[in-house]
Amino acid sequence: MDKGKASKELETSLQNLDLNPQSNVKNKISIATNHHQFQGLLPKKMKPPSLVSLCIGVIGKHLEDIITDLPEIAIGLPAEIKTAVAAIARRRKLLNDDVLIALADTSWEYLDVSGSDVSDVGLIKAAEVCRSIKALDISRCTKITATGISELVKHCRLLETLRCGGCLRSDHTARRCLSIFKPRLDYVEEDSWEELDTKEISSGAQSLRWLVWPNIDNNSLDEISTECPRIIVNLKSSPFGFMGTQVPWEALQNTVLDDVAVKDIDPKTWRGRGFAVKPASPSPSTSPELSVAEKFRLAFEERDNRLAPKRAKNARQHQRRAVRELMLMSTRAKAMVLASQASKSLHSRSS
Template sequence: MAMMAIARRRKLLNDDVLISLSDNSWDILDVSGSDVSDFGLAKVVKMCDSLRAVDISRCYRITALGVSELLSHCQSLETLRCGGCHRSDTAVRRCLGFLKPKLNDVAGDSWEELDSKDIANGAESLRWLLWPKIDDNSRDILASDCPRIVVNPKPSVFSVRGFKVPNEAIADLALDESFVQGIDPNTWVIPGVVRKVVTLSDSSPSELPIAEKFRLAFVQRDERLAPKRAKNVRQRQRRAEKEWMMTNAEAKSVVLAARHSKSLHGRT
């Protein structure tokens, strides 16, 4: 798990890496912000069906298909982190139906006639949902149809609905943070990438806007390349004249006559 956590931080985590490192003993899975797709997620959740907490936030390649595979195979899933980008928000929104209670038997005339075994819950173990930019409609649906699920819980010394908020459901803590504790952060620093911190004091009111900088850079480049463009035009003109003289019979005769006349004048 530590190797996968480092690969994720180095922006190297994809389907191939995830599948090659996966282990059926895993109980958490953090692929947030990675290139993992529906294919890789489906492969892993079928192997690691005892996952308790999963983070698929900011995974632009995971669609509703991947989320549905996760919810259907991981019956012990308690914490799900999602959203963070438009595609992830859309994928989870399309899978809200998996979280709603479903009926196994619809033959009865009323709810009172149904036994508890006739009512099946979708993702029945899910209790904590971290979805930072959840829309109001989705929040209302979860509140009315899935009251057992706590959306975006806040860490507190007090319990939430009788349950203590686990570390996996605290947004400020990376799901795989415990696996890289004690490891030098330079391990996952990408070589050649220098992060520059820009503060308000670095900017000047008289500094040119970025659009003006681009315009000036284009003008300077255009002036620098102008002589080369003129030279290329002259070369193309000479090449065209030469090709015309080589292909046109009248032009050939004129050139040969000029050369013959020049040779006669040279002899005299």
């Protein structure tokens, strides 16, 4: 081998020599991980939790110790933190009327109280505050009746998605609320348009479009489909939407409304020792069947509450008609009324 050829090979070898083996290893690892055969085999680098998420987790872990002071604490909390605390309280089976009322915020657009101890009192108070609610989950809430739902739709005019049912008592309440779910014009009897109360012209859920009711019976489904086809019941997920309409994520059956509030919070930070999350949807067979007496009691109570405003309105009508008849039949009474009006007119002019 001549000297020229040997020197050329030596120069080539020196050029290929890498004096930084660490970078060589990194390059090989980078090439390997970028190859399609290795994608998904190596664990992805997890993003560390934020300080806010850690603090919310600590609040959630000791939530039972601060419930009595929660109204004062929640005053200075932003709306998104209130939502996260409410979601943790629901998961820890601590969400009740007091907690919901303390955390309710005017900017909330969705509310999940499913499987909680919230009753009509807490739901009505929250509806009076959270008038911008567009999606609500009251499934498996055994203390919420048709009275609470009736007041809810009066205050939350933007409600588009409602999730209900899930157990025997909640299914019974949902069946009693069919007339509330369907928007309608009320038939009112007044003597003149001046006496007509504007809030009595229409009632029902005016904006309701999506109803998630897993155990809906055939009769209820037929009634909604026939009388109010605008309300879609138990829509299955589809990438193409529904009849050209974009389906909101709140209307999908397997969606948990408040998951988005705690997605960045590690459950280990708020779970207490020995705490286990109960299943979200217990089997209907495990719920006790309502007795006949209880069904009659609930039906009578809901009917009485539903007819109470009409009874009050009829009483006012009878009172006004009695005054008119008295004025027409009795000249003395008519004179007294006219004298009273004249006296008021003179007093107003003199003042």
